[in-house]
Amino acid sequence: MTFHPEILCPFCGLGCGDIGIDQDDSGIAPRPSGCPQADRLFRRPMAVATDARMAGTQVPMDQAVAEAARLLGAARAPLIAGLAADVDGVLAALTLAARIGATVDHERSDALFRNLAVLRRFGWSVTTLAELRNRSDLVLVVGPDPAAAFPRLWERWVAPPPAFVPGGGRSVVFLGGEPLPETVQCLAGQIETRGMETDPQPDLATLVTRLRTALAGRGAAEDPRMAELAARLRAARYAVVVWAAGLFDGPQPDLIVEALVRLVRTVDGTTRCAGLPLSGADNLIGANQACTWRTGFPLRTGFEAGAPFHDPDRFDWRSRLRDADVTLWISAFRPEEPEFSTGGSVIMLAPPETAITAEPALFIPVGTPGIDHAGDVFRADSVVALHAGALIDRGLPSVADVIGRMLVALEQSADAREKAGC
Amino acid sequence: MLTKLAGGRLFDPTNGRHGEVADLWLRDDRITADPGPGATPDATYDLTGKVVMAGAIDIHSHIAGGKVNLARLLMGEEHEHHRFAGSPCGCGGGSGLATPSTHTTGARYIEMGFTAAFEPAMLGSNARHAHMEMGDIPYIDTGGYLVLGSDDFLLDLIATNAGQAAINDYVAWMLTATQSLAVKVVNPGGINAFKFNARTLDLDEPGPYYGVTPRSVLTVLARAVYELGLPHPLHVHGCNLGVPGNVATTLDTIQAASGLPMHMTHIQFHSYDTEGDRKFSSGAAALAEAVNRTPTLSVDIGQVMFGQTVTASADTMAQRRTAPLAHPRKWLAMDIECDAGCGVVPFRYRDTSYVNALQWAIGLELFLLLDDPWRVFLTTDHPNGAPFTFYPELIRLLMDRDYRLAKLAEIHPDAPAHTTLGSITREYTLAEIAVMTRAAPSRILGLADRGHLAPGASADVTVYTDRPDRRAMFERPDLVFKSGRLVVRDGTLVAMAQGCTHVVRPGFDDLIERRIARHFDERLGLSLKHFRIRDEEIRHGAGPVLHPCRRREVP
Numbered sequence: 001m002t003f004h005p006e007i008l009c010p011f012c013g014l015g016c017g018d019i020g021i022d023q024d025d026s027g028i029a030p031r032p033s034g035c036p037q038a039d040r041l042f043r044r045p046m047a048v049a050t051d052a053r054m055a056g057t058q059v060p061m062d063q064a065v066a067e068a069a070r071l072l073g074a075a076r077a078p079l080i081a082g083l084a085a086d087v088d089g090v091l092a093a094l095t096l097a098a099r100i101g102a103t104v105d106h107e108r109s110d111a112l113f114r115n116l117a118v119l120r121r122f123g124w125s126v127t128t129l130a131e132l133r134n135r136s137d138l139v140l141v142v143g144p145d146p147a148a149a150f151p152r153l154w155e156r157w158v159a160p161p162p163a164f165v166p167g168g169g170r171s172v173v174f175l176g177g178e179p180l181p182e183t184v185q186c187l188a189g190q191i192e193t194r195g196m197e198t199d200p201q202p203d204l205a206t207l208v209t210r211l212r213t214a215l216a217g218r219g220a221a222e223d224p225r226m227a228e229l230a231a232r233l234r235a236a237r238y239a240v241v242v243w244a245a246g247l248f249d250g251p252q253p254d255l256i257v258e259a260l261v262r263l264v265r266t267v268d269g270t271t272r273c274a275g276l277p278l279s280g281a282d283n284l285i286g287a288n289q290a291c292t293w294r295t296g297f298p299l300r301t302g303f304e305a306g307a308p309f310h311d312p313d314r315f316d317w318r319s320r321l322r323d324a325d326v327t328l329w330i331s332a333f334r335p336e337e338p339e340f341s342t343g344g345s346v347i348m349l350a351p352p353e354t355a356i357t358a359e360p361a362l363f364i365p366v367g368t369p370g371i372d373h374a375g376d377v378f379r380a381d382s383v384v385a386l387h388a389g390a391l392i393d394r395g396l397p398s399v400a401d402v403i404g405r406m407l408v409a410l411e412q413s414a415d416a417r418e419k420a421g422c
Numbered sequence: 423m424l425t426k427l428a429g430g431r432l433f434d435p436t437n438g439r440h441g442e443v444a445d446l447w448l449r450d451d452r453i454t455a456d457p458g459p460g461a462t463p464d465a466t467y468d469l470t471g472k473v474v475m476a477g478a479i480d481i482h483s484h485i486a487g488g489k490v491n492l493a494r495l496l497m498g499e500e501h502e503h504h505r506f507a508g509s510p511c512g513c514g515g516g517s518g519l520a521t522p523s524t525h526t527t528g529a530r531y532i533e534m535g536f537t538a539a540f541e542p543a544m545l546g547s548n549a550r551h552a553h554m555e556m557g558d559i560p561y562i563d564t565g566g567y568l569v570l571g572s573d574d575f576l577l578d579l580i581a582t583n584a585g586q587a588a589i590n591d592y593v594a595w596m597l598t599a600t601q602s603l604a605v606k607v608v609n610p611g612g613i614n615a616f617k618f619n620a621r622t623l624d625l626d627e628p629g630p631y632y633g634v635t636p637r638s639v640l641t642v643l644a645r646a647v648y649e650l651g652l653p654h655p656l657h658v659h660g661c662n663l664g665v666p667g668n669v670a671t672t673l674d675t676i677q678a679a680s681g682l683p684m685h686m687t688h689i690q691f692h693s694y695d696t697e698g699d700r701k702f703s704s705g706a707a708a709l710a711e712a713v714n715r716t717p718t719l720s721v722d723i724g725q726v727m728f729g730q731t732v733t734a735s736a737d738t739m740a741q742r743r744t745a746p747l748a749h750p751r752k753w754l755a756m757d758i759e760c761d762a763g764c765g766v767v768p769f770r771y772r773d774t775s776y777v778n779a780l781q782w783a784i785g786l787e788l789f790l791l792l793d794d795p796w797r798v799f800l801t802t803d804h805p806n807g808a809p810f811t812f813y814p815e816l817i818r819l820l821m822d823r824d825y826r827l828a829k830l831a832e833i834h835p836d837a838p839a840h841t842t843l844g845s846i847t848r849e850y851t852l853a854e855i856a857v858m859t860r861a862a863p864s865r866i867l868g869l870a871d872r873g874h875l876a877p878g879a880s881a882d883v884t885v886y887t888d889r890p891d892r893r894a895m896f897e898r899p900d901l902v903f904k905s906g907r908l909v910v911r912d913g914t915l916v917a918m919a920q921g922c923t924h925v926v927r928p929g930f931d932d933l934i935e936r937r938i939a940r941h942f943d944e945r946l947g948l949s950l951k952h953f954r955i956r957d958e959e960i961r962h963g964a965g966p967v968l969h970p971c972r973r974r975e976v977p
Contacts (some may be wrong), residue, residue: 018949125754126756129947130946131757156947294558374551383759
């Protein structure tokens with residue numbers, strides 16, 4: 001039995017670096033971390049099938065790579081999706097996409113694009129997790145409790161007393177969402193104000209509008225509780241407005257995000273206030289960062305005659321899946337079968353312990369960054385990148401390795417075609 | 423591989439050559455001595471009449487990291503209109519002019535004969551990102567200057583009188599952990615003050631919470647950099663950027679250094695006086711005079727050129743001030759990790775605007791009034807004054823007085839009266855351009871084997887045709903070699919090459935690590951183990967290139 005202390009968790013995007021992992025001959029298992037995701041996803045067996053499968057039949061890796069290259073090279077409308085990989089894996093996927101004219105998107109990009117739409121047309125005013133922890137005296141949580149997606153958010157970034165707040169007091173106000181029981185337990189007396197909502201199914205957009213109206217100094221008589229919240233925002237030294245746009249319901253969630261950025265700017269004119277838009281499991285943020293530096297555009301980018309081309313609607317993987325003839329699905333973090341269906345062929349890169357019900361044309365097992373190999377992942381607040389180290393060697397290649405081999409195979413077949421004069 | 427570059431005119435100021443005709447030999451990735459009559463080169467280039475220089479080095483260009491990526495996202499329209507396919511040599515496609523994507527950045531630099539560019543504002547908290555991005559820029563060498571001076575840890579050290587030795591250890595620890603080449607201070611203490619809602623902070627004004635003045639931040643950092651013996655002096659982005667009258671602050675900042683070496687960056691943005699009806703005029707003459715008589719100072723200009731660009735800076739205080747002038751009207755601001763911040767504001771400099779026209783003239787005035795080309799560097803503070811692709815045009819303005827006067831006649835009619843630009847007759851020579859873009863940058867950064875053409879130097883060589891139109895000449899070199907490989911011919915990419923990442927590692931007393939570790943655990947929620955960037959993370963395992971530091975004591 002070996003104990004690995006202070007292991008970095010690459011899964012939800014909070015970048016917790018304090019996970020303890022026990023290792024024995026049968027595999028690895030985490031000590032209870034307080035996070036259901038880490039507790040589940042760090043549990044891996046040593047013995048796994050390292051062979052690839054072609055239509056369910058085991059084949060050597062070389063053959064699988066050659067077949068993948070053949071399928072991708074011949075594809076008319078290829079899609080690279082899932083894209084759940086470390087930064088090197090994403091960069092390799094981008095090189096491949098440029099080579100074969102594929103579009104790229106991350107499985108969980110919906111939440112990100114609700115925020116990006118506002119960044120790209122209006123801008124934003126935001127902060128990061130350590131500023132939240134040390135500087136904020138008022139936290140306004142808009143919408144459902146982000147702890148649903150980021151389990152240790154409150155424990156690690158809000159429960160510790162803020163270093164720069166005189167007296168160390170901090171209030172947490174939920175607007176349009178209820179704190180989860182774990183959140184109530186974690187933050188104890190800090191959650192002060194609730195019940196702003198007048199009906200049981202509050203409309204988030206309306207609530208935010210009411211707060212902005214109150215901030216503009218109107219309607220205090222009709223809406224005294226909102227007026228009080230507005231006054232508290234204005235009186236705070238450093239208020240942070242937290243939201244997880246992926247959890248927003250409603251027809252145009254980006255409009256809620258824009259309203260929140262405008263709200264932040266109103267308050268920030270006289271005291272300090274910043275937003276904290278959270279999205280980012282499975283290195284979503286890293287995938288977007290790498291796509292942005294490599295192509296100049298965020299995810300949902302394709303290539304036209306070698307030049308990148310971005311379309312946030314048309315290149316959403318869910319839309320592209322409808323007419324993609326070959327899909328390379330990358331899911332290196334979770335041994336969980338992704339939910340999607342397509343009429344085209346699927347090449348899946350996923351951990352070998354993934355239980356598959358609908359066998360793809362090709363299944364190529366890959367390791368998980370931070371378990372089988374080292375890899376870089378970004379935290380959900382987009383600034384901090386972390387290098388997750390390797391824990392065990394199960395003989396599994398990384399996504400970057402596998403795609404690198406596909407690129408070599410594509411080059412070789414292109415050379416062969418050239419030599420044959422076609 | 424032995425290459426002979428035959429009969430060119432060598433402009434190699436480091437080695438005292440100012441246009442002398444000589445052969446130049448490259449063996450593999452290095453310049454080598456003439457191997458003698460028996461040697462048979464694998465390739466020979468007849469460079470009769472051509473101008474030969476080392477690859478150019480840009481000491482201050484925002485090419486990588488979080489703020490650049492945010493700027494790319496904000497400048498979506500520009501990227502849509504400027505999309506590029508990859509090249510058969512392996513350079514990938516990309517997009518953008520003011521914030522080009524990684525491969526596009528490398529391609530545009532190498533096509534102009536630049537073989538190195540340095541990211542001057544790398545936040546410790548964002549360093550791993552910046553390194554990943556720099557590693558994805560082909561062709562050119564890179565490195566990052568670590569931003570310090572608004573980080574809570576440093577301000578706490580100063581406020582608690584921890585002493586210069588502790589500060590030196592912290593600076594050295596951070597440089598090592600983040601794989602940095604130099605130290606930059608941005609609006610000393612000001613980014614931190616802004617987090618406590620201070621909207622301005624003058625040089626001698628105690629900041630909120632810590633009660634530390636920008637002057638003391640500046641002096642302890644300048645001293646740390648000096649005592650640790652870093653090759654590059656403290657890289658200073660001063661207080662009050664862009665504020666009319668700020669030339670007074672800039673002159674005070676020079677005094678604050680009190681004899682310690684200092685590099686003042688993008689001084690064009692810090693050279694404004696308040697004369698005239700519009701209370702905005704050039705302070706260039708006074709500043710140039712002060713710089714000329716202070717041999718421990720070096721500067722780069724941050725020249726403004728007309729057109730659309732985007733400003734990206736760690737100086738959130740200044741960026742929030744200029745945000746209402748954003749064009750297009752969108753901007754973003756970010757407070758970052760008890761470390762620093764970033765602000766991104768798109769901007770269009772217009773020659774018909776009095777203020778922008780004067781900014782343009784002030785930059786040129788500074789270039790021309792500063793008499794020692796070893797202490798002044800060609801920058802546009804890319805992309806803040808203009809994209810780096812404007813360098814050939816800027817070189818023409820410096821080398822061609824008639825052209826300059828013609829351009830001066832086109833700008834806002836009231837601007838020329840408030841600068842001395844029209845009366846300056848100086849024209850830069852080719853030798854001076856070679857100093858400013860090659861010899862001096864390698865010297866000020868401590869890159870002993872870059873920026874010159876002596877045997878042993880990296881075989882980074884650029885060959886130009888000597889054209890009277892200096893813009894045309896510098897826009898499109900005939901040949902560019904990176905590490906001995908011909909990568910550009912007649913302005914076109916013909917092969918791929920990778921640069922390296924330059925760092926310093928001055929050493930420190932590791933007792934400081936306990937205090938740093940406590941700060942990381944208690945404030946940043948991240949252990950040192952996960953913060954430190956290992957050598958194998960740099961350039962996919964290639965690791966960094968180390969440059970020596972020589973400890974010194976302040977006399």
